[in-house]
Amino acid sequence: MSEQRGTHLPGSGSGVGAGAGAGSNLLFLREEEIRLAQSLLFFAYRDFTNAADVVLEELGFGRAHHRVLHFVGRSPGITVSDLLAILRITKQSLSRVLSVLLEQGYVAQAQGRADRRQRLLTLTPAGQALERRLYERQRERLTAAYREAGAAAVDGFRKVMRGIMDETARAWLDGPDRAVRDPRIRSA
Secondary structure, eight states: OOOOTTOOOTTSSSSTTTTOOTTTOGGGGSHHHHHHHHHHHHHHHHHHHHHHHHHHHHHTOOHHHHHHHHHHHHSTTEEHHHHHHHHTOOHHHHHHHHHHHHHTTSEEEEEOSSOTTOEEEEEOHHHHHHHHHHHHHHHHHHHHHHHHHOHHHHHHHHHHHHHHSOHHHHHHHTOTTHHHHOHHHHHO
């Protein structure tokens, strides 16, 4: 089947299935709609990450540095092994990225209290400022998209994204102490 350009996803305001609930119209499961969703994800990822790439490039950093800053910022005191599990990269890859962030003063590392072999990671004030700057660049793009789409679409987007994630990612997002660890969730 060939991909149709200009096809709209159900609920997008036009095209097949516009206004119909997901359960009442299964045309969104056609191959061309799935291909469109795949293209949408690729383009959204490109443009979403580009918003932060400009700042990262100024510092000589890449997306791997951003991911470390994001997850350490969202989970202060995260262990290196937990960060490895989230990022699904090798120890060597994380070590390269983390050593730069440590040397340049964006991330701090401490020994675990119960297990001294553990390395607990937190953002320094400089790391918090950089993570915030990166977040604000991407927040602008998300806020504009959320406003344009509306609350029902945002809820649907979250459901789709969670459906794409594996169980470990959903468990991390749903962790019982998520609001305690993330001040942005507390204030939301």
